[in-house]
Amino acid sequence: MSGLSDVVTSKPDLVVLCNKYFLDVSDNTKTWFSDYFSEHAIAFTGSDRKSLEFDSNKGKAKAAIQNHGIATAKFFQTSPGQFETEDKLPLFLPLFVKPIDAANGNGIDENSIVRDFESYQNKVKELFESYGADVLVEEVLPGREFTVAIFDDPESGLRSIMPVEIIAPMNEKGDRVLGCAAKQQNHELLRTITEPTLSAVSELAGSVFTALEVKSFGRIDIKLDTEGKPNFLEANLVPGMAPDSSYFPRACSLQHGSKSKKDLPSAMTYSEVALKIVELGLSQINTSQQVS
Incomplete structure (x- = not known):
């Protein structure tokens, strides 16, 4: 955070944002750069936090898009053990399983398309343990x-x-x-x-x-x-x-x-x-x- 204070002190005309937030791993809190620089009346490139949260939460973005009547694949969010058997899944297999908040294809690989319930369970568990958050599951387009x-x-x-x-x-x-x-x-x-x-x-x-x-x-x-x-x-x-x-x-x-x-x-x-x-x-x- 001292680095951010130094930026404020230098009073730049513009800050080019290359990331959305700073994550403090000690208490798992986020400092959103857009909020921080807005509070200090410093201009920055790109969108404000309201929009950037759609980047960080793919499920939230899809829900917002659905509410606007724009086409997106059917989806649900889940965690390990929520659905005990295949017939209880909200959507039919095959499905695409990916992290809610990950960039650059992280968490997505050859096992992301799941065609049986065991593969579905394994991928959901893997992503939940890796990212510590609910997992996004979509129909395959x-x-x-x-x-x-x-x-x-x-x-x-x-x-x-x-x-x-x-x-x-x-x-x-x-x-x-x-x-x-x-x-x-x-x-x-x-x-x-x-x-x-x-x-x-x-x-x-x-x-x-x-x-x-x-x-x-x-x-x-x-x-x-x-x-x-x-x-x-x-x-x-x-x-x-x-x-x-x-x-x-x-x-x-x-x-x-x-x-x-x-x-x-x-x-x-x-x-x-x-x-x-x-x-x-x-x-x-x-x-x-x-x-x-």
Whole structure:
């Protein structure tokens, strides 16, 4: 916490947030950076805590999206021993089991898709013991997977929606799962998408961005169901920025907009993405000053 005090003392024009909160392991309390800097009247990049909690709690995000009438896979939250037999599960197997709050594919691997009750029990127990929280269980969406980078500029009223398809390598079980190992190996293929999928995915991503009241920028993950309809997976509101592996800057770099199609954003270099994040953070200062 002394480091945060030093930041406040230095009175920066803007703080670029690369994480959501500081976790004190001694008492398991969180200090949300957005709250802290807001209390000290210091501007920061990205969303406030209200929206960032949707990033940290995937179940909360899915419930909010459901309440807005936006498609997302059926789900429930659970802990070990809650359901004694398969027939008591709220959803039919196979199911996808993952942590409520984990980034970069942590907790997701070749065993995340469970096809029998014993596998379900084992995965729930593993995640509960590893993360100390309830586990999110979803119906399996079998279709293509997408990630959508979004920039939102309230001053100009322009929103850039930049979707790409992610194709994960097939594992030994024949599944394409974007888990921690797959992401670390960086073997996924990212490619642009075409109509009509482009419009359908972009529309859903924009609706999610608005529903969760995201500010400035974020990344929305989407997957198609059995009928080819886009469904919300999760929101990443402090997206990674590693140049060669993080999806947010890579999605921005793969766009192919043109002057003849003003609704399609053009490709952005890594430097342009970073600069845009800073510019939007600074624009929030100007907006708040005008309001006050």
